[in-house]
Amino acid sequence: MSRPRIVIVGAGFAGYRTAQTLSKLAKGRAEIVLLNPTDYFLYLPLLPQVAAGVLEPRRVTVSLSGTLPHVRLVLGEADHIDLDARQVHYTGPEGEGGTLSYDRLVLAAGSVNKLLPIPGVAEHAHGFRGLPEALYLRDHVTRQVELAAATDDPKRCSSRCTFVVVGAGYTGTEVAAHGQLFTDAQVAKQPLRTGVRPRWILLDIADRVLPELDERLSRTADTVLRERGVDVRMGTSVKEATPDGVLLTDGEFVETRTLVWCVGVRPDPLAESLGLPMERGRLLVDPHLQVPGRPEVFACGDAAAVPDLENPGSYTPMTAQHAWRQGKVCARNIAASFGDGERHAYRHKDLGFVVDLGGVKAAANPLGVNLSGVAAGAVTRGYHLAAMPGNRVRVAADWLLDAVLPRQAVQLGLVRSWSVPLDTASPEVARVPGGPRGNGRSPGGAKAAEPAKNQPGGAPAGNQPGGEPARSRPGREAAKNQPGGEPAKNQPGGEPARNQPGGEPARNQPVGDGPGLAPPSGQPAPGPDVAPGPVRRTDRFTEGDA
Template sequence: MATTSHDTPRVLVVGAGQAGMHVAVRLRHRLRPGEATITVVDPHSYLTYQPLLAEAAAGNLEPRHVVVPLRPVLPGVEVITRAVVSIDHSRRTAYLASDAGAPEPLGYDVVVLAPGSVTRVLPVPGLAERGIGFKTVGEAIHLRNHVLAQLDTAASAGSDAERERALTFVFVGGGYAGVEALAELQDMARAACRHYPGIEPGQMRWVLLEATGRILPEVGERMGHYTADLLRRRGIDIRLDTRLTSVVDGHVVLDDGSEFDAGTLVWTAGVAPHPLLKQTGVPLDERGRVLVTEYLSIVDTPGAWALGDCAAVPDLTRDPGAVCPPSAQHAVRQARVAADNVIAALRGSALKPYRHTSAGSVAGLGLYQGVAQIYRLRLRGMPAWLAHRTYHLLTLPTWNRRLRVVADWTLALLFPREIVSLDALEHARDEFTNAAAEAARRR
């Protein structure tokens, strides 16, 4: 790929998640014509709005409506749908994955690292074979299909043990992703039971495992306890200070000594910095995050910036040494400061530090239920549920997606949930492949 000319610097944004996309949007709006070119590189041509994945998995939202295509949002920006495999900043060159084999070089003048994070997977026996992640739209769709398929399996089970296994759902991780996914999917499954005459909601077993002593630390201790009590009243078995030690062949073994079989295991036990960071040569902290200054510039690396989940951004509102949590709220606000500082550096102007006091947190726990802490205000139940939907509607990029989400929510309130498992979508070529194989055998 060609590099830009010397008098037109190229700003390369690596990653198009909440941080990367918003950096590109602000650069596009604030750079003068011809001042610089903007290139965004990401393996996907869209942003996934992860806070609404749980509702997409539960069928409240059309999965396509929680993703935002990049090209309509970034007109005039070069969008390259590739994976960056390494970066040599001394040569101002990124290397992109190529079908031809050898990585393809892409020159730049300024780089902004925002590749995000990946699921943190621990070496638990059987986890790689049995676990289901919950970070992408594909995983959300798969999980929905899988839960509904487990109800079908239970309805036609030939033994009580098979039925009990199919109706046991285990979620590992008590943060936002795990709690919201569990609450929404349990709500969906309970509603679906009315279409399965032989299955009562009380026959399902939902288990939440959390290695620490509380869930939802983001909403504060008091609201975390309220959430745990609410979920327990709904029949969910919440086990704090408990770790998964094995899940070989679906047999769950916990460090508290208990064992049982489960047909579903969802892994949401944290995230890890993107592995690309180890191939960039930039300074990293002990957890593998990029070391940055309060201006979001990479330490001792001129012309390089980083933000979002991949960066250890100093939190100037807390004690020295504290870093900002990996949340969408921080990512969007860091994007504004990072873009402004990139432009300021190009123009030789003064930089401004990133300083943001969290406005609070919201979480949805199924239809009409939620928890929220907005500054000093604590909400629960319907008010929190409304605050959750309002906040995410306002922060969802583009009016196109906001209107589609409102339409989905309205229809979901007026009509029953869809309970069709479209697992065939995940294996779309299987029928054709089998037919081709059968035709080959006949010849």
């Protein structure tokens, strides 16, 4: 008798945890297949430290094949799921198509950057949901400081050294905090013109930083940011993004070459394509993480609307903590569906949150105890080391080296601006000119992003400030310190990822692409002092996108 096949779509916090737990429970009695665009699990909470040069990129990646025994990895992006035929159709990394049949299906596709109907954002901003975006931002910021130090034009020097971050949730706050330290260290070796210092501006329509957290933690983070020199502007967002800067909702125009988009995330559009009952883009499931009417289909993580049994009438937020725990419950319930054990409803207890502010500073409330300063920094790093499924020693070693040695501020030029567009359904994969078009799904999903109710002029939603122009577009925001991010509650049109880093595109992407690495057809090659400009991409539909 053939073994039943369990197909898991996505290897984020929920998908990885499901595969990990099933591999232990199945003991070879079932075939476990994991479909994912990359061969690694990405620990998103530490992504801002990659962008700031604290950690090397591979430190935040965990090999799927190396840590998931008895799990078959299939590289690809799901295009379509035929529920009646019980098949998942996907596109591989080299454009080849494939089909996976299943007896049980786990949808853990996660989330993508949230788009808002703000002019210029899709063209001039980058997200921060994947490793390519973090690498792009690191190169871009380094380049801007180097170009600013070399110019004789005070105005150009100032604009290059101005970095705008939209979204004061977990990701945006951490990106701004780490970014200010990174650029300050860089200019110490490359002095700028007299009176010019790198300036990071943190915007949010909310009335305070980290609106999802306790007010005391919010005040702690705000104090650290301001003392470090970050220009924190609450109640202000972006009204329009242009190649030369951003127009704010208060009427001020800020000249900048960098706009980081950290306004949160939205569920992967794959969930909505199933035609099943949804809740704000998330697939409705019962407390056992099963889809009503489809007992063979399970969903967990950001893609699933899981009833919150601790708060009747609501759904669990899109955070890594929830995604990780739901993955374990999902695996056990799948095993129970084959007669191994009993089903369990998903329940949770809040363990608190941590926000790394760079250096020895952090804000944390483990088990409801509010901490700040060095104590919070120690708890934060200890939490991440305990939560990571691998690379703990390497991460700790990088932290130690960063404490005693200067950071290496060099451009690697591995990721170009046009290869990490904001509105993509696969932020974890950098686009390659002439490569496969991917799954063809509209990054914006079936519906365009809704304008934020509280955002001026139909700007971004809730507490999440609107878009940013990207000249130097770096790149979550998924919950940063929470494994698996979730958008802020006060975020317009959805909730921004709590610990998710947000990213943004760089306007002045380094030049000098070799053969085969040229921008897409019709896209002018950026010069040393010319922004790449709006990218004419082929990976999106013309309708339905914000």
